[in-house]
Amino acid sequence: MQLSTTLPTALGVFTLTADEAGLCGLSFPEEHQLVLHKSLVAIATHPLLHEAGRQLLAYISGSLRDFDLPLSIQGTAFQLQVWEQLRTIAYGQTMTYGELAERIGGRHKARAVGGAAHANPLAIIIPCHRLIGAGGKLTGFGGGLPMKQALLNLEGSSCKD
Known part of the structure; x- marks a missing residue:
């Protein structure tokens, strides 16, 4: 099951999505409304979403260069x-x-x-x-x-x- 959370940043409100295996989505501010149908949780209640949010904020502030998160991506x-x-x-x-x-x-x-x-x-x-x-x-x-x-x-x- 996928869970999402919203993250207000200096660049707008992002949406982070995770499943059981890892982070699987990051939606930009203009896409924010398109993903609200997903199951939203408070960022502090989900350890992976919380860490992803922390790292994204650190990146935007200029204090993080490389993300270290478990990813769950599907593609060809x-x-x-x-x-x-x-x-x-x-x-x-x-x-x-x-x-x-x-x-x-x-x-x-x-x-x-x-x-x-x-x-x-x-x-x-x-x-x-x-x-x-x-x-x-x-x-x-x-x-x-x-x-x-x-x-x-x-x-x-x-x-x-």
Whole structure:
């Protein structure tokens, strides 16, 4: 059974979701209303959601660079491969979709990498915001481009508009 909690932050209200195996969802503020049908619990009553909330707040405040949480994510083999590669992009660094595609079989997979990044259920924790377009351009992000830019600014990354 999945349980969710809401977490007010300086970037808006996020929704965290966990199942028996680990953290399985992080919804951005604009998606907040879409997930309210799930079973909501008080953050302090669920140890994993509480720890995920603590770590997310620490990340947003600039005092945490790497998340250490049990994850429970479901996806295709390709999505899982992309999400694993996303986790190797260091804090404050960026990589293009093409560069990540090259790591997993060729630049011709850049669009598929973008699709897998868009399907990422744990954005920020699995840092798809660190993917940028060719030439350093800021490109699509499930939380919106202003959120992506805010996260990159927080990490000290730079992009071209």
